[in-house]
Structures are given as structure tokens and as C-alpha cells.
Amino acid sequence: MTIRFGIIGLGNRGYKYALKTIQQSPDCEIEMVCDVAGKNFHQFEGVSTTRIYQEVLDNPNVDAVFIATPDGTHAEIIAACIRADKHILCEKPVEITEEKLKQIYQQAKDYSKVIEIGYVLRYARLFKKVKEFLENGVIGELVMVRATDHIPYGGYAYFHDWHRQRSLSGSLLLQKATHTLDLVNWYADSQPSEIMGFGGLAVMGEPGAQKKFGKPVDKALRCRDCLIKETCEESIVYLAKEKGLTWGEEWPDSCVFSSEVDVEDHQSIMIRYKNDVKLSYQLCQFSGFYQREFQFYGTMGELHFDDQTNEITIYSRTKQEIVTYKSSYVEKNMEPGDAEQLEDFVQAIQTGTPPLSTLKSGVIAGLTAIAAQKSIDTMEIQTLPVF
Numbered sequence: 001m002t003i004r005f006g007i008i009g010l011g012n013r014g015y016k017y018a019l020k021t022i023q024q025s026p027d028c029e030i031e032m033v034c035d036v037a038g039k040n041f042h043q044f045e046g047v048s049t050t051r052i053y054q055e056v057l058d059n060p061n062v063d064a065v066f067i068a069t070p071d072g073t074h075a076e077i078i079a080a081c082i083r084a085d086k087h088i089l090c091e092k093p094v095e096i097t098e099e100k101l102k103q104i105y106q107q108a109k110d111y112s113k114v115i116e117i118g119y120v121l122r123y124a125r126l127f128k129k130v131k132e133f134l135e136n137g138v139i140g141e142l143v144m145v146r147a148t149d150h151i152p153y154g155g156y157a158y159f160h161d162w163h164r165q166r167s168l169s170g171s172l173l174l175q176k177a178t179h180t181l182d183l184v185n186w187y188a189d190s191q192p193s194e195i196m197g198f199g200g201l202a203v204m205g206e207p208g209a210q211k212k213f214g215k216p217v218d219k220a221l222r223c224r225d226c227l228i229k230e231t232c233e234e235s236i237v238y239l240a241k242e243k244g245l246t247w248g249e250e251w252p253d254s255c256v257f258s259s260e261v262d263v264e265d266h267q268s269i270m271i272r273y274k275n276d277v278k279l280s281y282q283l284c285q286f287s288g289f290y291q292r293e294f295q296f297y298g299t300m301g302e303l304h305f306d307d308q309t310n311e312i313t314i315y316s317r318t319k320q321e322i323v324t325y326k327s328s329y330v331e332k333n334m335e336p337g338d339a340e341q342l343e344d345f346v347q348a349i350q351t352g353t354p355p356l357s358t359l360k361s362g363v364i365a366g367l368t369a370i371a372a373q374k375s376i377d378t379m380e381i382q383t384l385p386v387f
């Protein structure tokens, strides 16, 4: 049975996942696309288009919906999909507030159709292989994890548009770190119990403006109109020229040093899990190089990996033995795991088996990031309820 998709949200993620993954799958076809601003309609020749998502849900030929709208719109659209009885593949994070996460979980937990959340790294080969090694006990019992997200283009990716405002994205812990936090929840095979963190703005936002200009910048300032667009290291003009970062023709360009920025550009988080595993995590939006890096410490050894060398190294504590695993698989999609995630979604629809990334695990990942941000804001340790 071919799964006929409706796509809601055709921004950076939505249209690429639709074209590179859904449209390429032999099991899927795109029936209808929707974007409130009419973005990227031209990429979908012969497919019906709408700016009103309810029209996708009212279409009886749509079996499943892919939601790729901004984070703070997901719960409303998931609820509408449930009313319309559609299968749902929704981008991460599930939502941006604790209230909305808990509410949508209650509304959807007994839904009979598939709900899968786009924690795509659970599906990527290297990350799945790590899970397999840990489950096979190669380092004994897992005790501690250290994880780091290094992002050299944080300004470019998150500080020119809606991601930079807490009212729209929650925080960059919820937007970016959420992948790593979800992975550690999965690897530890447990739920966070106590969470604490520190964070702040060092390079972007008003602190950055004070350092660079000695005063705040006008809220309406955009790179395209800025006098220093050729030399400012955060300008999209400079980055396109110097670093080849050209992800979209209409890439947003509000000044990253604006006082409107109220998310943070660096965070350091500690978590103790219900099974006593401990995590130490750092997110940096202004690093010198890109990497997602993990070290796992077990009773019998260590496992290290990162997503740039694509290597997993296992160090035994009891023998003179180091094992290295290198993934030779070349990812073709926007994100590693994109195609495998879609396969899991299709399989869940066709066989009734639950997906690997469920609404429940997505809600827990979201609550983890929100609790971490709350700890930074209140300087108090946060606790998560048992789900």
C-alpha cells in the first residue's frame, strides 16, 4: 500500500525532507503540500498546494502528514491531525512548553494511528551501532556519559530567525541539544531524574553587540542592509563568501547581535538518570569546528564516537584491547537517518509495530531540555516526573 503524504511547512527542513526522502521512497507519494507563506510551492510541480493546513487534513486522499512548521505550532497541528485521523510524522521537538508537551501527550497517548517524532539520529547507522554495542555490554554497565555539540555556524543557523526568541523556539537546548539529550535518554535506557545547568550569551545578542559596537543594535537591522556586511563574521553575506554557507536563497538575515535574542549561545548541563547513569553535556554555538561527540564510561571500559570521523572506539579496562568500528556508509540525505526514519514510519503504519522514536520519548526529550533551561534560569536543580 502506497502511503499518500500531506506536507505541512515547506521551509528549510520541510521541502528538503519531502523532496529528498519522501518523494524518493517507493512506498510513498506526495498528495498535497501546505505552507502558510506559500514557500517552495514551485518545487512541487503537479502537486496540489494550500496555505491552510486544515485543507490537507480534510483531503481524504492524504493518509499521513509530515509536520515541519516552527516548533511552537506542533501541538496544535498534531491535535488537528488526530481529529482528522491521519498518521503523523512530526519534526522534533514535540513542542516548546511543559504545558503543551503534557497536554498533547494526554490527548494522543491512546491514538490508534502512528505518531512518530523526528528524532532522526536514532535511525542513523552510526548512532544505532552505538546502541547495539552498549546493549551487548561491550563496556559493561553504563555509568557516565560525556557529550558535546560543537557548532561553528550557530549564528548562521539559529540567530538570524525565529530560533533566537524563546517565545518561538523555547531555547536552543530544545531546538538543537534535544537530539543529543534524546539519544542519551535512549542509550542510558532510562529517564532523567535530576537536571542542573548553567548557560548564557557570550558572542550573540546584546552582549555580542556591546563587545562589537559598544552599544545595542537596532532591532530591525538586517545583514543585507548593514554597512559592515562584507566584513562582519556573522553576516550571511560574509559567511556565503568566506565559508560557502548558502543553505537557501531566502536565508533569514536579522542581525545576530540584536537585543531581541533571548536564547543562549552556550550551555553546560548535568543530568542524573533514574538508573543512576550520569550525563555531562555541553552545547557551544560558536565553536571552531563542527562535531557531535560522545564518551561512554562503563564498568568494563569506554566507548568513544563522533559524527565527523564516523568512528566508534572501544577501550577495554581489563584487557590490552582497543576495537575500532568505522562506518563506511555515505549519507545521501539532509540528515543522517532521514531515509531509515521514513522506513520505520512506513513499517509502523503497515505492520502496527510502534516506531523507534515515539511521542512518549519525544515528550521526555522535550521535558529534559525545558528542565535544563529552567535550571539555568532559576539556578536550581530540577526534577522530572516519571512517565
Ligand SMILES: NC(=O)c1ccc[n+]([C@@H]2O[C@H](COP(=O)([O-])OP(=O)(O)OC[C@H]3O[C@@H](n4cnc5c(N)ncnc54)[C@H](O)[C@@H]3O)[C@@H](O)[C@H]2O)c1
Pocket (backbone or CB within 6 Å): 008, 009, 010, 011, 012, 013, 014, 034, 035, 036, 037, 038, 039, 051, 053, 067, 068, 069, 070, 071, 073, 091, 092, 093, 118, 119, 120, 175, 335
Ligand atoms: N530533524 C532535524 O534534523 C531537523 C532539522 C531542521 C529543522 N528541524 C525541525 O523542522 C521544523 C521546521 O524547521 P525549519 O528550519 O524548516 O523552519 P523554517 O522556518 O525554515 O520553516 C518553517 C515553515 O513552516 C511554515 N509555517 C509556519 N506556520 C505554518 C502553519 N501554521 N501552517 C503551514 N505552514 C506554516 C513557514 O512559512 C515556513 O516556511 C522545526 O520544528 C525544526 O525544529 C528538524
